[in-house]
Amino acid sequence: MAFKQSDIVTPQEPPLPAEDVHLPERGFTINRRKAAAVALVCWLGWGIMVWLVLKNGTIGIDRAGLLWFRTGADLQARGGIWVVEAVRDITALGGVLLSTLVTVAAVVALMFLKLRREAVLFALTVILGWGLNTLMKTVIGRDRPNLVPHLSDAAGLSFPSGHSFASAMIYIGMALAFASLSQRHSVRYLLIASAMVLSAFIAWSRVLLGVHYPSDAIAGWLGGAAWAFTAAALLYKPARAAAETDTVAHLDPRTG
Known part of the structure; x- marks a missing residue:
């Protein structure tokens, strides 16, 4: 295929030779026994909730958690409007739009890094996880709190928190996928711990906004984390088999 001269980029400096670009070592896997053990602990916590x-x-912890961030007779948020906006920004990280964009970007990045197995595993984790969260909400069923004014629009059932479940599932699942780039335990643990902390902040933001009870957020986070680790332990072999198929190979953005 011929290109017009106007379509060709003229480099300002000599281009970097292709052979000088090196990807990090790959192929390391998450210890599936450890993942299963963490998943079991999280599922037990979820079951207790x-x-x-x-x-x-x-009832006690739910009431105390909702009122903790409120003040005055009209139960407005502490700290003023800038604090509320900051909490809304945090909660948006677990919303459908941003979490979907993050998921797609992560899958594409994993494919570029030649981590097809991790890309498929992460995609399966998120797709199946959304269905699991919907099932939980349907089976348990719970109306949203009306103890304090809502600081954000929210619809649907309250238990468990969908934002909490999704953020834990997506960010921890993504950390588990990218952790395969390092063979150092310290790097892996830091990456996964950071994802757990970030998702916990997102979960708690739902309580601060008044749209979920603390028990909703705790159960949602535990369920999402449990599923992320469960998927890493149980879906590894199916993901590896799927990654070796021609269909996934054709989806690789480095081909074509």
């Missing part, structure tokens, strides 16, 4: 909610055992 479900039991407490069904037994009305979270």
Whole structure:
């Protein structure tokens, strides 16, 4: 295919030779036994939260958590409008739009890094996780809190928090995928721990906005984290098999 001269970029400096560009070593995997152990702990925590909610055992913590960020007779947020805007910015990281964009960008980046197995695993984690979260909401069923004014629009059922589940599932799942680029435990643990902290902030932001009970956020985060680690442990072999198919190969952005 011939290109017009106007389509050709003229470099200001000599271009970097292709052979001088090196990707980091790849092929390291997450320890699936450790992932399964963490998943078990998170699922146990999630099960306890479900039991407490069904037994009305979270009324005290739910009320205290919602009122903690509020002040005055009209129960407005502490700290003023800039604090509210900051909380809204944090919660947006777990919203459908941004979390979807992050997921797509991460999958493409993993493909560029020749990490097809991790790309497929992460995609499966998110796709199946959304269905799992919807099932949880349908089975449990719970109306949103009306104790304090809502500082953000929210619809649908309250338990578990979809933002909390999605942020834990996506950011922890993404950290597990990119952790395969390093063979150092310290780097892996730092990456995964950072994702856990970030997703926890997103979960708590839902409580600060008044659209979820603390028990919603805790259960959502535990469920999302549990699923991310469960997927890393159980979906590894199916993801590896799928990554070796011609269909996934054709989706590789480095080909064509």
